Amino acid sequence: MSIDEAFLPWTDAKGVKMKGVEPRVLPGRGIGVVATRNVRANDVILSVPTRSLRTIDTVPKAIAKALQPGVSVHGVLAAEMALDESEDFAMWRTVLPTREDLEAGMPMMWPKELQDLLPGRAKGILERQTATFRRECDLVLKAFTDLKREDYLYFWVLVNTRTFYNSMPKMKAYPQAERLVCMPAADLFNHADQGCQLSYTAMGYNIVADRVYREGEEVYLSYGPHSNDFLLTEYGFILDTNRWDEVHLDQVILPLLNKTQRADLKSVDFLGRYTLDDQTLGCHRTQVALRLLCCTPGQWQRFFGAVDDGRYSQADVDELLLTALKDFLDIIGTTLEKVDEADVGLDSQRELLRRRWQQIETMVRKTIEQLESQ
Numbered sequence: 193m194s195i196d197e198a199f200l201p202w203t204d205a206k207g208v209k210m211k212g213v214e215p216r217v218l219p220g221r222g223i224g225v226v227a228t229r230n231v232r233a234n235d236v237i238l239s240v241p242t243r244s245l246r247t248i249d250t251v252p253k254a255i256a257k258a259l260q261p262g263v264s265v266h267g268v269l270a271a272e273m274a275l276d277e278s279e280d281f282a283m284w285r286t287v288l289p290t291r292e293d294l295e296a297g298m299p300m301m302w303p304k305e306l307q308d309l310l311p312g313r314a315k316g317i318l319e320r321q322t323a324t325f326r327r328e329c330d331l332v333l334k335a336f337t338d339l340k341r342e343d344y345l346y347f348w349v350l351v352n353t354r355t356f357y358n359s360m361p362k363m364k365a366y367p368q369a370e371r372l373v374c375m376p377a378a379d380l381f382n383h384a385d386q387g388c389q390l391s392y393t394a395m396g397y398n399i400v401a402d403r404v405y406r407e408g409e410e411v412y413l414s415y416g417p418h419s420n421d422f423l424l425t426e427y428g429f430i431l432d433t434n435r436w437d438e439v440h441l442d443q444v445i446l447p448l449l450n451k452t453q454r455a456d457l458k459s460v461d462f463l464g465r466y467t468l469d470d471q472t473l474g475c476h477r478t479q480v481a482l483r484l485l486c487c488t489p490g491q492w493q494r495f496f497g498a499v500d501d502g503r504y505s506q507a508d509v510d511e512l513l514l515t516a517l518k519d520f521l522d523i524i525g526t527t528l529e530k531v532d533e534a535d536v537g538l539d540s541q542r543e544l545l546r547r548r549w550q551q552i553e554t555m556v557r558k559t560i561e562q563l564e565s566q
């Protein structure tokens with residue numbers, strides 16, 4: 193893989209300014225952006241003028257009209273790209289990942305058997321993506337009968353992995369999840385859990401350095417405070433070090449609760465989304481749910497209402513959590529065996545899945561050790 197020599201002149205003609213950075217091919221990450229000289233914190237390293245942005249407002253009326261209101265902005269942008277045969281887009285395509293590149297990482301493009309082995313949180317995101325895609329794909333293929341399902345899927349996934357949240361004031365007319373924008377060159381930055389920030393001005397978008405970067409260093413953008421399950425399903429990769437990572441425990445906490453307890457938690461919006469992270473031995477939601485199993489109603493109410501800190505029931509809660517985490521270790525072990533035995537999909541897909549479960553295992557073991565050493 194290499195970057196077409198006409199690509200940078202093309203971005204230049206679009207008014208994109210790169211200052212002290214340039215895109216390069218990087219092993220294992222496709223293309224990324226690297227500092228060509230020392231960059232200072234708060235330097236604007238890339239700017240993209242409004243005229244170069246692709247938004248719902250730049251989609252040809254014939255396409256937008258044929259698809260909306262039934263298809264989301266995401267779905268319309270994907271359809272536009274799938275139908276775009278212009279020379280302009282052909283140049284952008286030279287730096288876009290191929291279908292094979294996307295298949296390696298994006299669970300939406302994996303075989304069902306591997307999708308079924310995803311961690312619970314990733315599976316939840318995938319289910320929502322798949323339902324949206326199916327609904328939108330049917331509408332798009334009905335409107336543009338020459339389009340093929342697999343081509344539309346490629347562009348749908350592409351838009352998923354390369355759009356930014358669009359903070360232009362006029363986007364307020366759209367629901368939050370629909371405010372999407374595509375930007376040439378800005379979409380070549382890879383993500384880190386701490387990275388540069390995107391900022392909007394009336395002229396367009398800037399990427400601002402979050403810290404000093406030395407010449408030759410890769411410059412990362414922060415896509416947001418995302419866990420590895422989120423990065424896996426939305427972007428097709430995971431980070432080795434991720435301060436926003438968390439492990440979802442619903443799989444082992446929900447089965448402990450009876451019907452009434454579930455209904456009680458649901459009524460206060462505390463049913464599900466139980467997590468472990470680096471900072472806590474079970475998040476506050478987990479603490480609330482487990483206290484239903486070992487406290488009187490009055491004690492539970494006082495903890496829930498923050499009238500007391502629940503110190504008196506902490507040992508019982510920790511014991512319940514420890515048992516749940518040990519059960520989770522069994523589930524993780526069985527899942528890893530299934531991943532190893534799976535004879536479907538690509539090696540890269542199975543390896544990514546294995547790495548994610550190993551990260552989860554490490555976090556669960558660490559918490560077990562901490563609970564046992566208290």
Ligand SMILES: C[S@@+](CC[C@H](N)C(=O)[O-])C[C@H]1O[C@@H](n2cnc3c(N)ncnc32)[C@H](O)[C@@H]1O
Pocket residue numbers: 220221222223224287288289297353354378379380381382383384426427428429430431
């Ligand atoms: C906005 S694009 C970034 C540019 C991309 N690397 C390319 O070649 O076009 C987002 C995609 O880059 C890859 N990516 C981003 N950050 C990464 C990272 N830290 N490690 C591995 N892959 C990453 C993922 O495939 C993701 O879907």
